[in-house]
Amino acid sequence: MAAIFFYLFAGLTLGSAALVVANRNTVNGALCLLLSLVGLAGLFVLLDAYLLAFVLLLVYAGAVVALFLFIIMLLDTQPAARKPFKPLTLAAAGLGGALLVMGVLSFLTRARLALAGPAETAVPSLKAYAERLFTTYLLPVQVVGFLLLGAMLGVVVLSKKLDSAEKAR
C-alpha cells in the first residue's frame, strides 16, 4: 500500500516538476509547480512527517505559488514570445547543470547512508523540531531571517518612488 502511494506521489512530483520547465504557458507552469508541491507533501506524509507536509502546503502551496499566479496574471505575459538565450546564459546554465549532476553523482557513489529501518527512527515531535530550530540550527534560521528582511526592505525601497525622483519630474 505504502509503496503504491510512494510511486504515485513520486511520479506526480517529478512529472509535474518536469512540466513546470517544459510548459510554454506560465499559468500552466505555476499550477504544475503547485501539483509538484502537493506530491512532495504527500511524500512527507508517507514518512510520517505531518508537520513538514502541512508547513510546506501552508507556506509554499498556499502563499508563494498564489503570489506567483497573482503576478503572472497581473503581468499577463503572452506565451511563445521568447527571446533566444545569450551565449553567456547558455554557458552559465550548462555549468550549473554540470555542477548539480556532479553533486548528485558524488552523493550517490561516495556518501555512506545509514539506512535505518522504520522501527529505529522515531517520528520527531513538534517539540523536537522547535528545540532543534532554537538551539542547533539557530544561526541558519537567523541568517535566513535577515536575508528575507533585507529582500523585503529592498522591495520597499525599489517600489516606493523617492521624493527627489518625484520632484525631478
Add this chain to the structure above:
Amino acid sequence: MVEFWTSLPLFVQMLIKGLAVIGVIFPIAGASSMAERKVAAWIQNRPGPNRAIPFWFRWVPVIGPFLQRLGIFHLMSDGLKMLFKEDPLPGHVNKVYFILAPIVAVTLAFTTVAVVPFGAYLNRGGQVVPLMLANVDVGILAVFAVASLGVYALILAGWSANSKYPFLGSIRASAQLISYELSLTISVLPVFLWINIPGGDGTLSLARVVEFQSRAGFWGGLWFVFLMPVSALVFLVALFAETNRLPFDMAEGEPDLVGGFHTEYGAFKWALFFVAEYSHMLVGSAVFTLLFLGGWNPLPWISLAQFAGWLGLEGSPILVGTISIVIFLGKVLGVIFLFMWVRWTVPRFRYDQIMKLGWSGLLPLVIGNLIVYALAIALIQK
C-alpha cells in the same frame, strides 16, 4: 457494533467516513443558504420565502403549514433546479480550468472537515475522548494549510472565465485572502502558547485546546474568548475575510463586478462554489468554537464530564457523544447566525478600506496582542 466497525477493511472505513462527511455537510450547507434567506427576511422585517409546497403536503395538519412557512420547499426546489437546469459552458473560457475550479473549491472545503473534532465521549476510565475523522497531531496547522489552498479555486475560476469582471474578482480575492491569512494565523498563537505548558509535549491539536477550557477552577474553566478577547475578535474578523463573507465579499461585489469570479458560471457549477463557501463558514465557525467558545462544554466552568455526571450518563458513551455533538453544533450554528447577522448590519467595505484594515489595523493589533500575551504567559507559567 464497535467490533463490526473494526472488522471492516481500512479502505471501507475511510470510504464510509468520507461519505458521512459529504452526507452531513451538503444538507447543512443547503440549510444554511435557506437560513440565510430567512434571517435576511427577519432582519429586514418581511416574511421571506413561505409559499412553495407540494399540493399533497398541504393535507398534513400542523407540520405541512409549518414547513411551508419555514420555506423548506423553496430550498428543495432550488436544489433540484440547480441540478437539472442546463449547465452552460461559455465558448470563450479555458475549459479545463473552468471545470476544475468548482471541483477544487468543494474538495478542499470538505477536506478541512476531516481534521476538525466535532464532539467527545467518555471512555470507561472517565476520560474525554474527542470524535474526529482523521486524528493528525498537527490539528490547526492542517486546517490552515488546506484552507489556504482554497484561494486557487477563486483564482482559477476568475482567470479561466477569460473576461474582465471575473478576472478582477479573482485578483481581489487572492490579494484579500493572502492579506488576512497573516492576522488569522497570528491571532491563534496566544492560545497555543497558553496550552503548551512547560514540561508538556508540544501540541497543535484542537482537542487539547478544548481540554484546557474544561479544567477545574476559575481560570481553568474560563473560555478563551474571555481570556483572550482581542485574539478572538481578530480571528473572527479575519475569518469573515477568509470566507469571503460580507462585509468582505470583494470577490463577488455585485454592484461593481456583476458577479465577480462566478460571473460566467451557472447551474450546478455555480452551486458548488456556494456549497464550498458555506462549508468554509461551517469549518471556520467550528474552529472558532473549539478555540474560543469551549468546544463541546455546555457552559463556562461546566465541563462535559461534569454535565454527564449530573445527568448520570457516564456509562453510556453513545449518549454522551450525541449530547456533545448537539452542544457543539448548537454553538457552531450560533456563530453562523452571527455571520448572517453581520451581513445585514455592516455595509460592504471599499477595497482600499479592506486593505487598510488588514495591514494597518488588524496586523499591528494582533502582533502587539501576541507580545503582551507571550510576556504574560511566560511570567505566569515560569
